[in-house]
Amino acid sequence: MFIQFLINGLITGSIYALVSLGFALVYNTTRIFHIAYAILYMIAPYFLMTFLIKLQISPILSILIAISLTIIVSLATELFVYAPLVKKKSSPNVLMISSIGVMIIAINLVALCYGNETKIINPSLSDSYKIGNIIITYNQIIQFITSSVFIGLFMVFLKFSKFGIMTRAMRDDTELCKVFSMNVPGFRLVLFAISGLFAAIGGILTAWDFGMDPYVGMPMLLNAIVALIIGGIGKFQAPVIGGLVLGVLQALSVLVFSANWKDAIAFSVLVLFLLFRPQGFIGEKRRLV
Amino acid sequence: MNNTILHINSVSKSFSHSIKKLNGDVSKEEYCVLDKIDLQVQKGKITAIIGSNGAGKTTLFNIVSGLLNTDKGELFYTPNGKKYNLRKISPYKLARIGIGRMFQDNHIFPKLTVMENMLIADTDPYGENAFTSFFYHRKKRKIEKERKLRAEQIFEMLFGKANPFCEKQEDYAETLSYGQQRLLGLARLFMGNYKLVLLDEPTAGVNPVLVKKIAEIIRKMVDKRQMTILLIEHNMPFVESLADLCVFINTGKIETAGSVVEVLDNPHVRENYLGKRTTKRNSTDAQA
Ligand SMILES: Nc1ncnc2c1ncn2[C@@H]1O[C@H](COP(=O)(O)OP(=O)(O)O)[C@@H](O)[C@H]1O
Ligand SMILES: [Mg+2]
Numbered sequence: 001m002f003i004q005f006l007i008n009g010l011i012t013g014s015i016y017a018l019v020s021l022g023f024a025l026v027y028n029t030t031r032i033f034h035i036a037y038a039i040l041y042m043i044a045p046y047f048l049m050t051f052l053i054k055l056q057i058s059p060i061l062s063i064l065i066a067i068s069l070t071i072i073v074s075l076a077t078e079l080f081v082y083a084p085l086v087k088k089k090s091s092p093n094v095l096m097i098s099s100i101g102v103m104i105i106a107i108n109l110v111a112l113c114y115g116n117e118t119k120i121i122n123p124s125l126s127d128s129y130k131i132g133n134i135i136i137t138y139n140q141i142i143q144f145i146t147s148s149v150f151i152g153l154f155m156v157f158l159k160f161s162k163f164g165i166m167t168r169a170m171r172d173d174t175e176l177c178k179v180f181s182m183n184v185p186g187f188r189l190v191l192f193a194i195s196g197l198f199a200a201i202g203g204i205l206t207a208w209d210f211g212m213d214p215y216v217g218m219p220m221l222l223n224a225i226v227a228l229i230i231g232g233i234g235k236f237q238a239p240v241i242g243g244l245v246l247g248v249l250q251a252l253s254v255l256v257f258s259a260n261w262k263d264a265i266a267f268s269v270l271v272l273f274l275l276f277r278p279q280g281f282i283g284e285k286r287r288l289v
Numbered sequence: 290m291n292n293t294i295l296h297i298n299s300v301s302k303s304f305s306h307s308i309k310k311l312n313g314d315v316s317k318e319e320y321c322v323l324d325k326i327d328l329q330v331q332k333g334k335i336t337a338i339i340g341s342n343g344a345g346k347t348t349l350f351n352i353v354s355g356l357l358n359t360d361k362g363e364l365f366y367t368p369n370g371k372k373y374n375l376r377k378i379s380p381y382k383l384a385r386i387g388i389g390r391m392f393q394d395n396h397i398f399p400k401l402t403v404m405e406n407m408l409i410a411d412t413d414p415y416g417e418n419a420f421t422s423f424f425y426h427r428k429k430r431k432i433e434k435e436r437k438l439r440a441e442q443i444f445e446m447l448f449g450k451a452n453p454f455c456e457k458q459e460d461y462a463e464t465l466s467y468g469q470q471r472l473l474g475l476a477r478l479f480m481g482n483y484k485l486v487l488l489d490e491p492t493a494g495v496n497p498v499l500v501k502k503i504a505e506i507i508r509k510m511v512d513k514r515q516m517t518i519l520l521i522e523h524n525m526p527f528v529e530s531l532a533d534l535c536v537f538i539n540t541g542k543i544e545t546a547g548s549v550v551e552v553l554d555n556p557h558v559r560e561n562y563l564g565k566r567t568t569k570r571n572s573t574d575a576q577a
Binding site for chain 1: 354355356379380381382383384385389390392395397398399400401405408409410412429433481
């Protein structure tokens with residue numbers, strides 16, 4: 001039983017990790033608390049549903065279109081909301097409140113177009129493999145492999161490519177980036193695109209299994225933020241470690257208590273970390289004075 | 290006039306801030322930080338800008354490097370026959386056309402490794418694009434290897450065969466000492482194809498041995514790479530031993546310009562900035 005829950009936790013955790021990484025990519029480099037990120041996660045499966053079920057386009061093509069549209073939404077939030085505000089030197093709080101505004105508008109639009117109720121994209125039950133008395137569904141395998149591949153690829157690029165060096169340079173000092181020939185506004189668009197990609201993949205993977213409603217974004221965003229904090233803000237590996245840990249903790253809490261305790265566990269972990277290890281798992285201690 | 294690399298023609302800049310009066314009215318007050326600055330920077334020369342804190346020196350650098358807009362005036366950059374209007378070029382393109390900059394305080398990317406700090410200063414854009422860097426693996430490898438080699442050669446040229454920078458190249462740059470961080474900030478400027486380099490107080494807060502080292506590096510920039518240097522300094526022995534030309538800025542105006550000796554001995558400069566000279570000038574090797 002324990003191992004079954006551990007594996008379930010790692011698989012959910014891998015999706016948390018991917019989604020949290022997308023959030024961290026924007027937060028670490030631009031310092032925007034990108035609440036509107038939640039809608040990317042929510043809207044991707046709706047796009048998929050439209051093309052796959054309503055328009056009867058092939059699955060692969062539908063997925064690619066859904067991901068592209070989600071990336072466009074991500075770019076639009078940067079182009080039409082954040083970038084103009086940054087240009088006007090608005091404070092981080094203003095940015096965050098605008099971000100909340102964008103999220104609420106988008107949720108209402110989706111609710112208006114598609115309805116409030118839960119939608120299912122994939123009605124068939126997934127096949128599963130049995131190893132000993134551990135059951136892993138086919139969907140779970142896809143979830144784990146897809147998230148791991150994207151996380152792995154991203155980490156390799158972050159470490160070894162000039163693009164990666166530039167991403168980490170943005171985290172360190174945007175002003176200094178400008179004098180070393182980085183087109184900062186243009187580079188931000190690349191980051192928002194990748195961030196949108198990760199949210200879309202996470203959203204589609206989860207919704208394929210469980211369906212979606214217009215409100216799935218917010219709880220996932222909270223998970224992503226908790227993962228980021230318990231991993232250690234500032235480092236790009238942090239959301240990955242934090243996501244896996246959070247997934248496992250939640251799964252084990254289902255084993256010990258019940259499924260309703262999931263969110264309570266996430267927040268208890270968050271509070272404990274903020275109190276006793278604010279730098280997270282891999283962050284370094286900040287000098288207080 | 291083709292010996293000039295940077296033409297600063299009558300550049301002015303004001304900042305405004307709001308003042309709340311006792312009766313609750315808010316009024317905007319403008320204050321002029323730069324007032325019709327005219328400066329022709331000579332190619333291949335080291336020009337020092339001196340002046341008290343708040344005189345507007347850093348603001349002038351920010352305008353040249355495109356981080357601030359001017360209110361009035363023109364800026365032209367003429368590295369080799371071509372003429373660039375700096376007011377019309379986005380700041381991130383300046384490094385590509387050869388304008389380098391070192392800031393007053395943030396010199397390095399603390400959480401990049403020493404080597405990465407060098408690599409990022411390469412003005413060759415290859416490998417920046419997230420999507421092309423996905424493909425063309427071979428070519429990318431080769432270029433990256435070449436970049437790294439070039440960085441190591443620069444370290445050796447500046448700091449000798451066994452130097453702390455080559456040894457610590459895989460460590461975070463923040464693990465270097467403050468002085469070493471400054472040297473790294475300077476060494477990095479050899480990576481690109483810089484022709485005009487703006488240095489904002491390169492010797493502030495470092496010890497005399499390092500000051501000497503910094504002077505040496507700046508000389509190499511000029512002698513080995515034909516860079517033109519524009520630097521802001523408060524360290525007068527350093528200016529005297531290194532610079533060719535000197536400009537004195539006081540409350541946003543260029544008040545005196547000329548050779549270093551001329552400017553430093555100018556009674557007006559002495560009175561407003563340096564203080565009265567009590568000893569006669571003797572041979573200037575008073576570094577430490
Ligand atoms: N971005 C800014 N906004 C408002 N005031 C500024 C700004 N940058 C500089 N100043 C003001 O301009 C004046 C000159 O500053 P600066 O150029 O940094 O002086 P320094 O000669 O010491 O480098 C100072 O009074 C400073 O407060
Ligand atoms: Mg200054």
